[in-house]
Amino acid sequence: MKVIKLWLVLLFGLSLSVGITQAQNASVSGNNELSIDEKVERLLDKMTLKEKVGQLSLNVGDVINTGPTVNTKPSNKFDDLIRQGRVTGIFNTHGTAYLRRLQKIAVEDSRLKIPLLFGADVIHGFRTVLPIPLAEAASWDMKAVERSSQIAATEATAAGINFNFAPMVDITRDPRWGRIAEGAGEDPYLGSLVAAARVRGFQGDDLTAPNTLAACVKHFAAYGAPHGGREYNTVDMSERMLREIYLPPYKAAVDAGVATMMTSFNELNGIPATGNDFLLNQILRKEWGFQGMVVSDWQSILEMKVHGVGGSDKAVTKMAIEAGTDMDMEANLYRDVLPGLVKNGKVNTEVLDKSVRRVLKLKHKLGLFEDPYKYTNAEREKKDVMSKEHLVGALDIAKRCIVLLKNQNKLLPLKKDIKSLALIGPLAKNKQELNGTWSFFARSNEPVSMLEGIQKKVSKQTKIYVAEGCDFYSDSKAKFAEAINIAKKAEVVVMTLGESAVMNGEAASRTNIGLPGVQLELLKAIHATGKPIVLLLTNGRAMCLSWEDKNIPAILETWTLGTQTGNAIAEVLFGDYNPSGKLPVTFPRNVGQIPIYYNYKHTGRLYKGDYKEHKSRRIYLSKYRDVPNTPLYPFGYGLSYTTFKYGKVMLDKKQMKINETLNLSIQVKNTGKRAGEEVVQLYIRDLIGSVTRPVKELKGFKKIMLKPGESKKVQFQLTKKDFSFYRKDMSFGAEAGQFKIFVGTNSADLKEATFELID
Numbered sequence: 001m002k003v004i005k006l007w008l009v010l011l012f013g014l015s016l017s018v019g020i021t022q023a024q025n026a027s028v029s030g031n032n033e034l035s036i037d038e039k040v041e042r043l044l045d046k047m048t049l050k051e052k053v054g055q056l057s058l059n060v061g062d063v064i065n066t067g068p069t070v071n072t073k074p075s076n077k078f079d080d081l082i083r084q085g086r087v088t089g090i091f092n093t094h095g096t097a098y099l100r101r102l103q104k105i106a107v108e109d110s111r112l113k114i115p116l117l118f119g120a121d122v123i124h125g126f127r128t129v130l131p132i133p134l135a136e137a138a139s140w141d142m143k144a145v146e147r148s149s150q151i152a153a154t155e156a157t158a159a160g161i162n163f164n165f166a167p168m169v170d171i172t173r174d175p176r177w178g179r180i181a182e183g184a185g186e187d188p189y190l191g192s193l194v195a196a197a198r199v200r201g202f203q204g205d206d207l208t209a210p211n212t213l214a215a216c217v218k219h220f221a222a223y224g225a226p227h228g229g230r231e232y233n234t235v236d237m238s239e240r241m242l243r244e245i246y247l248p249p250y251k252a253a254v255d256a257g258v259a260t261m262m263t264s265f266n267e268l269n270g271i272p273a274t275g276n277d278f279l280l281n282q283i284l285r286k287e288w289g290f291q292g293m294v295v296s297d298w299q300s301i302l303e304m305k306v307h308g309v310g311g312s313d314k315a316v317t318k319m320a321i322e323a324g325t326d327m328d329m330e331a332n333l334y335r336d337v338l339p340g341l342v343k344n345g346k347v348n349t350e351v352l353d354k355s356v357r358r359v360l361k362l363k364h365k366l367g368l369f370e371d372p373y374k375y376t377n378a379e380r381e382k383k384d385v386m387s388k389e390h391l392v393g394a395l396d397i398a399k400r401c402i403v404l405l406k407n408q409n410k411l412l413p414l415k416k417d418i419k420s421l422a423l424i425g426p427l428a429k430n431k432q433e434l435n436g437t438w439s440f441f442a443r444s445n446e447p448v449s450m451l452e453g454i455q456k457k458v459s460k461q462t463k464i465y466v467a468e469g470c471d472f473y474s475d476s477k478a479k480f481a482e483a484i485n486i487a488k489k490a491e492v493v494v495m496t497l498g499e500s501a502v503m504n505g506e507a508a509s510r511t512n513i514g515l516p517g518v519q520l521e522l523l524k525a526i527h528a529t530g531k532p533i534v535l536l537l538t539n540g541r542a543m544c545l546s547w548e549d550k551n552i553p554a555i556l557e558t559w560t561l562g563t564q565t566g567n568a569i570a571e572v573l574f575g576d577y578n579p580s581g582k583l584p585v586t587f588p589r590n591v592g593q594i595p596i597y598y599n600y601k602h603t604g605r606l607y608k609g610d611y612k613e614h615k616s617r618r619i620y621l622s623k624y625r626d627v628p629n630t631p632l633y634p635f636g637y638g639l640s641y642t643t644f645k646y647g648k649v650m651l652d653k654k655q656m657k658i659n660e661t662l663n664l665s666i667q668v669k670n671t672g673k674r675a676g677e678e679v680v681q682l683y684i685r686d687l688i689g690s691v692t693r694p695v696k697e698l699k700g701f702k703k704i705m706l707k708p709g710e711s712k713k714v715q716f717q718l719t720k721k722d723f724s725f726y727r728k729d730m731s732f733g734a735e736a737g738q739f740k741i742f743v744g745t746n747s748a749d750l751k752e753a754t755f756e757l758i759d
């Protein structure tokens with residue numbers, strides 16, 4: 001007892017407070033001469049079994065609810081657990097005063113005074129809401145993506161959060177799946193760059209800094225491939241597809257130094273991810289060398305029973321910890337069941353200790369032992385949350401995400417002195433929906449509405465008529481007449497249609513991915529007036545827009561842009577910003593084409609002709625009878641208010657040894673009258689391999705700015721890594737042979753050259 005007391009005095013010294021001194025810092029964190037590993041070992045030696053499993057148990061806090069366990073008000077229900085050292089942290093709650101109170105209990109009243117983690121889903125901004133991740137991927141601008149995550153981290157840490165359940169990097173080829181909104185789309189290369197940029201943005205290069213937090217890459221693994229696009233559904237895929245398409249972004253996050261990782265809800269090839277030894281122990285830890293901490297998803301340890309493995313609390317607990325899931329989110333099984341398993345020798349103490357070490361190490365890396373209150377600084381909360389600087393940053397990022405899908409007869413940009421404009425649709429004045437999915441920390445009245453954005457841009461003389469027309473959900477057409485009426489009075493109609501915030505994100509799969517409710521009917525009714533229409537789409541997935549594409553002259557994909565929505569859209573509508581976004585996902589013609597993606601395989605019978613040829617007779621080729629194989633809008637697609645002309649793909653050699661570097665270049669010219677940015681995209685195709693290869697794979701891109709008439713030589717380099725893949729024996733490497741190199745404006749409009757890789 002005496003020893004413990006003495007140790008406590010030495011280790012934690014005086015009480016912790018905001019104005020903690022250097023000397024006090026040294027005493028609370030133990031001997032500063034010691035390495036983190038040594039400090040962790042010393043602490044581990046002192047811990048009881050209960051305290052150890054406490055460090056592995058994470059619980060949902062009050063106020064925000066993102067799963068089946070509901071809490072409605074801040075409460076003191078965690079006080080005892082914290083005091084007893086039986087909880088490692090609280091998630092999805094915020095506010096410096098409340099979190100400070102909880103932290104104080106942990107570091108003053110618990111036996112070992114281990115500080116708490118405060119987790120949250122800060123997916124696209126805290127109170128300054130940034131564009132949804134899918135939108136940001138459409139910017140193809142990694143500086144903007146990184147800056148966005150920095151803004152989010154600065155605000156979240158100011159409000160007490162030190163552990164962020166982001167980035168979500170799940171690749172998906174299925175826009176029915178609602179969580180497509182939270183990721184970077186369908187491509188492993190783009191997805192990997194975005195994953196790394198987000199980790200850099202959240203974590204910076206110093207995890208102990210007060211404005212950085214531990215990122216958590218999720219959901220490991222392949223959560224984005226549920227059968228039928230239905231949320232939480234079964235995933236079954238070959239190891240080749242897993243490694244080539246789905247795993248690269250998680251790996252990129254690990255390589256970027258991500259501190260933590262979250263398992264996924266789905267089973268993969270028969271084994272739920274949370275108890276999946278192959279994923280966690282083999283791939284993540286052994287192959288990739290990940291040293292950080294792995295947390296389960298919400299009750300996913302418990303849900304393994306429902307999947308139909310294990311059969312008991314004890315069995316799934318053992319499966320999860322032995323597979324490498326260190327922390328239990330909200331299932332409470334590590335707290336309640338794990339001690340018994342360890343005592344009875346069913347789970348080895350070393351397995352438990354490994355996980356505890358990882359958690360303690362994380363807390364050390366965040367600097368929580370030195371200053372447990374550094375993230376709960378009320379003054380900083382006031383200053384940083386919704387700061388002017390963040391709002392300026394959010395606008396800059398938001399406008400870069402907008403994709404111009406169609407612009408017939410240069411209807412866009414509109415003139416600021418336009419005489420009259422009708423703004424119609426459920427999003428015309430709405431603010432709340434613009435925050436989008438995962439925006440618990442946002443205020444519903446803070447986004448700039450589309451009306452407000454437009455009002456600020458147009459001349460004083462411009463008359464703006466506004467009508468809702470319909471809502472997202474009901475079948476009522478009662479408000480159509482008013483909308484038609486104002487459309488008739490206006491020079492141009494701007495339609496604001498799309499999805500509400502709950503229509504994408506978690507638990508928001510849809511089988512019909514056209515405009516919900518009667519919005520398409522409203523659009524058709526307005527179209528019948530004969531007025532020129534600009535369609536502004538707000539949504540969190542690729543949508544089916546065949547009628548819209550055929551009939552509406554100008555379409556802007558604005559995704560869901562957050563706080564600065566109205567301002568960003570107005571900049572593009574009126575030409576202050578020339579749109580430069582490119583689709584990070586393929587837009588299908590109809591749901592029946594899903595999964596549809598640009599990097600498909602050739603098959604033995606690929607069909608490239610006119611699908612209509614098929615009408616009255618049978619053609620034994622890989623095609624549909626009713627629509628072409630091609631998508632409505634391909635991956636990488638997006639127009640500009642100017643035009644770009646691509647020259648020839650120039651290679652510095654026609655043949656290259658596997659360890660050499662291929663230098664290639666292409667001349668790109670702005671042939672229009674406005675300055676504009678272009679994303680120059682580079683794809684390759686390996687024509688013959690020991691296994692079949694996709695018809696195209698993105699291997700590079702450059703976003704360049706060109707003045708009117710200006711021409712630039714855009715250069716790329718390709719090395720062995722770019723030509724490598726999982727060969728027949730699953731080893732990773734390049735094979736000699738013929739390749740095609742493509743460069744161009746989107747995945748379907750490319751200049752090509754051929755070259756040969758030799759041994």
Ligand code: BGC
Pocket residue numbers: 066067092121165218297298506
């Ligand atoms: C989601 C996770 C999220 C967690 C905590 C789960 O339902 O799948 O992405 O981080 O809830 O809110």
